[in-house]
Amino acid sequence: MLWAYLHFPHLLLDHIRRSRSGRDEPHEENSEPALVVVDQSAQRVLQACPQAQAQGVQAGMRLKTALNLVPELAIAHADPGREQQILAEQARWLYRHVASIVLYPPDGLLVEVGSLEKLYGGLAAVWQTLEQALSERHLTAWMATGTTPLAARLCARAGQGQCTADKGHMERHLHNLSLAAAGFDDRTLIRLQRLGLTRLGEVMTLAPAELARRLTPETLARVQKIQGSRPDPQQPWQPPHHFRQQADFVQDIERAEGLLFPLQRILTELEEDLCWRQQDTDSLLLVLTHRHHEPTRLRIRTSGPEHRAEAFLNLMRLRFEQHPLPAPVASLVLSVRRFLGREAAAGNDLLGETRDLNEAWHTLISRLQARLGNDALQQLSPQPDHRPERAWSASEVQRKPRPAISDLASLPRRPLWLLSGPQALPEAPVAWYSGPERISGGWWDGQRVHRDYYIAGLGSGQLAWVFRDVRGGWFVHGWFG
Amino acid sequence: MSKLLNTLIEDARVWQGHRQTRTTQPAEPTGYQALDNQLGGLGWPRGALSECLLDAPGIGELQLVLPLMQRLSHTGKTVFWLNPPHTPYAPALARDGVNLDQIVMIRTEDNGDLLWTLENCLRSPVTGLVLAWPGKLAARDIRRLQLAAEAGSNVCVLFRSRKLADQSSPAALRLELEAGEHQDLRINVLKRRGSWPGQRCTLAMGRRADLPVTESHRVVQGPWSASAP
Numbered sequence: 001m002l003w004a005y006l007h008f009p010h011l012l013l014d015h016i017r018r019s020r021s022g023r024d025e026p027h028e029e030n031s032e033p034a035l036v037v038v039d040q041s042a043q044r045v046l047q048a049c050p051q052a053q054a055q056g057v058q059a060g061m062r063l064k065t066a067l068n069l070v071p072e073l074a075i076a077h078a079d080p081g082r083e084q085q086i087l088a089e090q091a092r093w094l095y096r097h098v099a100s101i102v103l104y105p106p107d108g109l110l111v112e113v114g115s116l117e118k119l120y121g122g123l124a125a126v127w128q129t130l131e132q133a134l135s136e137r138h139l140t141a142w143m144a145t146g147t148t149p150l151a152a153r154l155c156a157r158a159g160q161g162q163c164t165a166d167k168g169h170m171e172r173h174l175h176n177l178s179l180a181a182a183g184f185d186d187r188t189l190i191r192l193q194r195l196g197l198t199r200l201g202e203v204m205t206l207a208p209a210e211l212a213r214r215l216t217p218e219t220l221a222r223v224q225k226i227q228g229s230r231p232d233p234q235q236p237w238q239p240p241h242h243f244r245q246q247a248d249f250v251q252d253i254e255r256a257e258g259l260l261f262p263l264q265r266i267l268t269e270l271e272e273d274l275c276w277r278q279q280d281t282d283s284l285l286l287v288l289t290h291r292h293h294e295p296t297r298l299r300i301r302t303s304g305p306e307h308r309a310e311a312f313l314n315l316m317r318l319r320f321e322q323h324p325l326p327a328p329v330a331s332l333v334l335s336v337r338r339f340l341g342r343e344a345a346a347g348n349d350l351l352g353e354t355r356d357l358n359e360a361w362h363t364l365i366s367r368l369q370a371r372l373g374n375d376a377l378q379q380l381s382p383q384p385d386h387r388p389e390r391a392w393s394a395s396e397v398q399r400k401p402r403p404a405i406s407d408l409a410s411l412p413r414r415p416l417w418l419l420s421g422p423q424a425l426p427e428a429p430v431a432w433y434s435g436p437e438r439i440s441g442g443w444w445d446g447q448r449v450h451r452d453y454y455i456a457g458l459g460s461g462q463l464a465w466v467f468r469d470v471r472g473g474w475f476v477h478g479w480f481g
Numbered sequence: 482m483s484k485l486l487n488t489l490i491e492d493a494r495v496w497q498g499h500r501q502t503r504t505t506q507p508a509e510p511t512g513y514q515a516l517d518n519q520l521g522g523l524g525w526p527r528g529a530l531s532e533c534l535l536d537a538p539g540i541g542e543l544q545l546v547l548p549l550m551q552r553l554s555h556t557g558k559t560v561f562w563l564n565p566p567h568t569p570y571a572p573a574l575a576r577d578g579v580n581l582d583q584i585v586m587i588r589t590e591d592n593g594d595l596l597w598t599l600e601n602c603l604r605s606p607v608t609g610l611v612l613a614w615p616g617k618l619a620a621r622d623i624r625r626l627q628l629a630a631e632a633g634s635n636v637c638v639l640f641r642s643r644k645l646a647d648q649s650s651p652a653a654l655r656l657e658l659e660a661g662e663h664q665d666l667r668i669n670v671l672k673r674r675g676s677w678p679g680q681r682c683t684l685a686m687g688r689r690a691d692l693p694v695t696e697s698h699r700v701v702q703g704p705w706s707a708s709a710p
Contacts, residue, residue: 361559361607368587368598378586380571392571397585413691414573416543417566433692455690461660462539463690478570479539481688 002114002123002165005152006130007142008090008107009159010047012037015086016076018138019247019262027099033074037252038063046078074250080106082248089245090139090235093269097129100148101237108156110149110234118166146170148228154182154200155288174226175201190221192452200226243273243336246379252291252328256320259288259329263316266310266334279339280305284312295328304362304367304399305340311363318370358399365397386441387449388418390476412437413455415478422475425466426462429456439467451455455480506653506675509636512548515584519670519680525549526674528634529653530627534643534671536573538566540637540660541686545668546638548578549610554580558609558635561602562586564595566614583609596622611637620651627651646671664692 008014016035024428034052036045045066057066067073083106091101092107102110113126120126123145134141144161146152148330151174155161157261158181164170177200179192185192192215197203199361203211204223212220224230263286274280284303288296300315369377378394385391391414435454451467464480488493508523517524523548525531535542550560558585562569575581589595595615602608603626618626618641630637639652644655655671655678664687670680 006606048591131519164689257654264636357557357607360605364601364605364607365585371597372587372589372594376588377587379568380574380581380586382572382575382581388570394566394586400582411576414570415539415575416547416570416573416689418568418570420568433690434486455692457664458539460537461662461664463541463664464539479567481541481543 001112001193002117002145002147003149003152004113004126004130004145004163004276005104005112005149005156006094006109006111006144007144007153007156007159008087008109009088009140009142011090011107011139012076012083013047013049014080014139016248016250017139018265019249021373032251032332033072034070034463035074035076036063036066037076037078038079042077070470076248076250082246083107084246085246088237088240090137092239092243092273093137095237095239096132096272097133098126102234103237104153110152110153123163123165135428144279146174148226149232150222150225150235151228154226155295157183159180175199175204179199179203184219188215191215214439216478224236241337243270244333245269245335246331246333248331249329252330254325254328256325259320259332260317260327260330261312263334264309264313267312268335269395270312270334271307271309274307274339277339278342280307280342281336281339282306283338284334284336286316286332287323288329289331289333290327296326298323301366301369302362303365303397304358305342306362306366307342315366315370318367320372361399365399369397386439387447388414388439389421390447392418416481417479419477419479422467422477425464425474425476427459429464430459431457433463435458436468453477483674492681497696507634509549509552511545512552513545513684515682515684516545516668519668519682520673520678525636525638526653527636528631529637529674530623530630531638531650531654531656532637532643532652533640533656533658534646535640536643539592540658541664541666541689542640542658543569544686544689545658545666545684546610546612547579549636551578553609554583556609557583559583559585559607560610561608563598563602563611563613564588564615565612575692588663592622596625599626599637600629604632604634606633606634608635610635612640613637614640620649624651627653641678663687664690 013035024286034055034057034409035049036052036057037047038044039046043063045057045059045061045063047065052066052070055108056069057073063075067427087103087105087107087109091103094101094109094111098111098113098116101419104110109412113123117123120129127143130143142159142161143163144152144154144155145164146155146169147167151170154177158177160173162169179198179200181190182193182200182203192203208220208224211223221230225232233385245266247266269437282302284300286298286300288298290296296320300312300319302311302315306312325379328460365377374396377397381393381395383393384389433455436450436452437454440450450470453465453467456464456466463480464476466476469476496571506519506523507531508525509521509527510524513519524579533542533545542564549596554560562584569584569586571581574584577602589598592615595613599611599613599615601662602611643657650672652672653674657669657671659667661667661683664684666684668682668684672678
């Protein structure tokens, strides 16, 4: 088996940097402040971006020193939980290229590449694919191959990885690794150094029994795992059944337009992901976190299955126009949990016109709903009830044919306009045309109705649907429009 | 005719009213032959605004657009109702053969939203008919809507107050609606693109309440004389 390991030396830094407004031109890059990632106690610099490094900041430096060098330094805090999520995001796109992935939090991914050589036509092609995917995402990764997972990991972390399938070459390389890079614990390392050993190869040539006796059995186990003479089972990662992407900002974003750039990147990822799954979605959840405010949860719905980033982005733009941000945004998370199977074009129309109209319908309704709110659009349907105010209902707009009423002529004559509530009859009608039609019901649910309905003409020429209730009052309930 | 006049006419330098060619703008028949005749045999203009000016609902104004609504809703076109003054009553619409799946009612909060919605509906190919009850509209707004209507090819009917009959409007067709004596609808064509205004016709709308067509003030006797206001 051949393994490849991807070590992300500054994953969090890359993650934050690509959420910044997408100005890649070098002359504008100066406007972005230099960025460092510090440990949780905010003492030491863990990762520094190229601008910071150009000004003398280095990883491992004290934060105070760094701040003295670059006063306008932007600071992000490392957070193991967040780093693991970011790593899982990387595994997600990597899964499109390779089958078996193992997560090594916080900053590594192990990939089994031996089985891919045939598919891609050689290790070099696999390598190239991975490098291209990494550069598309502006990620820095040190990669290395190895015959065992641990060997690949050590070579990659040492930053001297090479793309090779030649065992002898890999072995030589492994033997040349310094002991410090081999990841032994401090005590073992000191003891090995006191024995006069500096290279990993020298440790590997020692007799196993001696190694276990003089040092610890764990040290032997580690060496054997590197060599491959002891099993080192791996837990393959399974892609989750939902989509989740996060963007973190160093400086809070105050205006909604600033969110559109990172959103576009995430939505493009979503589109790729949906295309790859051959699925659609109709509901996105966008959570904006603020520093001193409750997180804003925006649910973006489309009226039909959709996968295009542009369509989602347009809806979000509309949403932001209608609802300005309540507070500056520190980070955003876009998640999708609902996936719909992609339907084949249902229309048996040769020119596909029906399909187009269907899509246009969904686009229009989604647009309207995004700006006006879901409740603003309604579809009407009759209900089986004798009481006029309950004989209809309004529901959310759906593109689903409902059962048609078979016997239209048997329905009673009703006005086209129904008032929202009965209104007192303003004047005595000048003509009476039909009636009375007694409607009595509702004794079963307490909304008792007992009325005599007439059709009457008013002096203004309006044709009204009037009724007299039990107490003898006269009301208009509808207009024959 | 004098020689001079003959020359002028042959030169076609003088525009003659009676020779006016029939306009061939796209249109949808109204479903009322009498009204179609007054509208040059065409009907509701497509890709343009129409205005109906009336005082109060209940004089048969929906009956006027009902044949079109029936036809469009069954050909898969969507009919939008924007800010109707009352609830369109679903049982009555269903009884009149309107496909309710194609009816979408929209309520907007302010005029800005209304205009935006109207524009979007008008530009969409799925829309067949838009019925809108806008509040106050500036001439500029109507012009904007007119442009949006031209971008699509659907019928848009704005229902507005009859007080606006004197004001000019960029709409292609303006009808003044009045209630007649026998539950009929008197229509006065205030403006029609490509022709003269001033045609009048009366449509019997008694059907909307199953009234007999030959109206003779049939009065139903009842118990109301004592208690009616």
